[in-house]
Amino acid sequence: MVAQVLHNTPACRQTKRNGRGGYCIKxxxxxxxxxxxxxxxxxxxxxxxxxxxxxxxAGTSIPHGTxxxxxxxxxxxxxxxxxxxxxxQLEKGxxxxxxxxxxxxxxxxxxxxxxxxxxxxxxxxxxxxxLGTPSIVDFGYEDEVALIVPMHADAKLASQxxxxxxxxxxxxxxxxxxxxxxxxxxxxxxxKSQAPAPDARTSDLFTAARKSLPQPAxxxxxxxxxxxxxxxxxxxxxxxxxxxxxxxPLGESQIDNVAPQKLAPTAAGFRLTLRKSxxxxxxxxxxxxxLVLSADRAYLIDVPFSKPxxxxxxxxxxxxxxxxxxxxxxx
Amino acid sequence: MKRSTLYPxxxxxxxxxxxxxxxxxxxGEAAPEFTATASNGKTVHLSDxxxxxxxxxxxxxxxxxxxxHYNSGNMQKLQKQWTSRGIVWFTILSSAPGKQGYxxxxxxxxxxxxxxxxxxxxxxxxxxxxxxxxDAKTSPQMVVINPQGVVxxxxxxxxxxxxxxxxxxxxxxxxxxxxxxxxxxxxxxxxSTRPYGCSVKYADSTH
Numbered sequence: 001m002v003a004q005v006l007h008n009t010p011a012c013r014q015t016k017r018n019g020r021g022g023y024c025i026k027x028x029x030x031x032x033x034x035x036x037x038x039x040x041x042x043x044x045x046x047x048x049x050x051x052x053x054x055x056x057x058a059g060t061s062i063p064h065g066t067x068x069x070x071x072x073x074x075x076x077x078x079x080x081x082x083x084x085x086x087x088x089q090l091e092k093g094x095x096x097x098x099x100x101x102x103x104x105x106x107x108x109x110x111x112x113x114x115x116x117x118x119x120x121x122x123x124x125x126x127x128x129x130x131l132g133t134p135s136i137v138d139f140g141y142e143d144e145v146a147l148i149v150p151m152h153a154d155a156k157l158a159s160q161x162x163x164x165x166x167x168x169x170x171x172x173x174x175x176x177x178x179x180x181x182x183x184x185x186x187x188x189x190x191x192k193s194q195a196p197a198p199d200a201r202t203s204d205l206f207t208a209a210r211k212s213l214p215q216p217a218x219x220x221x222x223x224x225x226x227x228x229x230x231x232x233x234x235x236x237x238x239x240x241x242x243x244x245x246x247x248x249p250l251g252e253s254q255i256d257n258v259a260p261q262k263l264a265p266t267a268a269g270f271r272l273t274l275r276k277s278x279x280x281x282x283x284x285x286x287x288x289x290x291l292v293l294s295a296d297r298a299y300l301i302d303v304p305f306s307k308p309x310x311x312x313x314x315x316x317x318x319x320x321x322x323x324x325x326x327x328x329x330x331x
Numbered sequence: 332m333k334r335s336t337l338y339p340x341x342x343x344x345x346x347x348x349x350x351x352x353x354x355x356x357x358x359g360e361a362a363p364e365f366t367a368t369a370s371n372g373k374t375v376h377l378s379d380x381x382x383x384x385x386x387x388x389x390x391x392x393x394x395x396x397x398x399x400h401y402n403s404g405n406m407q408k409l410q411k412q413w414t415s416r417g418i419v420w421f422t423i424l425s426s427a428p429g430k431q432g433y434x435x436x437x438x439x440x441x442x443x444x445x446x447x448x449x450x451x452x453x454x455x456x457x458x459x460x461x462x463x464x465x466d467a468k469t470s471p472q473m474v475v476i477n478p479q480g481v482v483x484x485x486x487x488x489x490x491x492x493x494x495x496x497x498x499x500x501x502x503x504x505x506x507x508x509x510x511x512x513x514x515x516x517x518x519x520x521x522x523s524t525r526p527y528g529c530s531v532k533y534a535d536s537t538h
Binding site: 170 | 396466468494524527529531533536
């Protein structure tokens with residue numbers, strides 16, 4: 001209760017991250033609540049305890065961080081799909097992994113325990129970062145990340161009383177070393193017949209999470225990908241020159257994660273040369289992944305390979321890319 | 332003039348000698364030769380084992396993926412099973428000094444005794460030379476070399492890339508498959524997989 005009161009004071013509001021967590025208080029604030037005979041050390045101790053209690057309330061402990069199951073809405077309702085989020089907060093330097101972890105590591109895995117009438121979709125993965133060294137490159141997230149998950153609520157969901165939504169999450173947390181963690185998370189949320197209203201406490205978190213998701217590539221962008229011996233060449237026609245692009249492959253063992261991606265800007269876009277992975281034994285039919293053009297511009301791409309001998313010059317690229325796009329849409 | 336024409340030739344020669352090192356160590360290619368000091372004090376040359384199958388196991392005793400295979404007794408079982416059939420098994424420690432998994436010879440010998448591990452030898456590779464030669468990315472990454480000195484398997488130990496002990500009994504072990512198929516005179520069906528586990532703790536590793 002004390003923490004809640006202090007949480008609402010102006011000094012504490014500054015420590016909030018994404019509208020949640022961080023019940024830490026500044027010592028000056030505590031002083032106004034404490035009597036003058038309170039020894040300073042004890043005062044600080046109590047403040048630290050409150051901090052710890054606040055942090056614990058905000059999430060379940062995982063190695064070098066916390067994890068919390070959060071809901072976007074205040075309630076759930078029959079027939080109204082909704083989102084849950086897995087909010088990871090990690091100590092400085094520690095990271096977790098993307099769906100394709102890269103050369104080592106593994107992505108978090110979730111086992112849902114849901115009441116009848118609710119079904120979980122797949123995690124919507126935010127754009128990862130390259131966590132690299134000269135020998136090994138991984139893909140993941142540092143500091144803080146929210147993995148959001150679409151949930152389906154059946155129209156026949158009983159609309160009475162609160163429901164408990166639970167998840168068991170297995171996560172590998174790494175810095176220089178890796179520590180596997182397991183967290184049992186749960187969330188109690190009321191089921192109501194009326195349409196759910198957003199929860200103000202989590203709205204910033206979900207807004208930020210959606211902003212960090214790669215977007216579908218605009219329809220007028222044309223891509224093609226060709227096989228060039230030890231490399232794949234991804235060509236893009238956007239109608240303007242592109243001077244910066246990094247590709248994150250969705251599939252494991254397709255491209256060599258360590259090899260530098262060679263970008264050649266062209267008048268209408270770029271050509272990106274990606275060294276094939278040594279582990280790639282069979283030809284792949286499509287190159288899927290996330291193309292990052294700048295910090296806030298990341299796109300999901302799914303490009304079928306050009307037929308052998310096709311797209312030998314740039315004039316062909318448009319034609320074959322158009323066919324590819326059509327194919328992609330038909331899929 | 333003479334000097335300027337010589338330089339490209341010299342560079343080409345250098346590239347020619349460097350190229351096999353860059354290209355080898357992968358399935359279907361010649362296993363790169365190495366010399367290493369084992370924790371038992373002996374010097375090991377890979378070429379001394381031509382004529383035998385050789386298994387390389389990248390090791391880091393602090394890695395939870397390695398822990399899965401030692402705590403379940405799986406790795407020790409594999410080592411005993413295959414060395415008893417005349418196959419050579421080298422456990423390789425490529426962690427740099429100060430990094431997780433780095434061990435001195437005596438520390439490694441105590442570890443082997445404690446775990447009742449039974450490799451032919453544990454090779455100390457603190458400079459990461461063997462690791463880089465084979466482009467080892469993770470522990471426990473596994474490599475199988477045939478009697479002709481050709482890499483016939485490179486990748487994960489099995490098909491369950493987790494740290495859960497309960498996954499060991501249900502996993503398909505790629506090292507067993509490669510050795511069984513090769514010993515039966517068959518083609519190795521899965522010659523290469525993505526190695527799973529912890530990154531090898533080379534001197535340049537930060538994660």
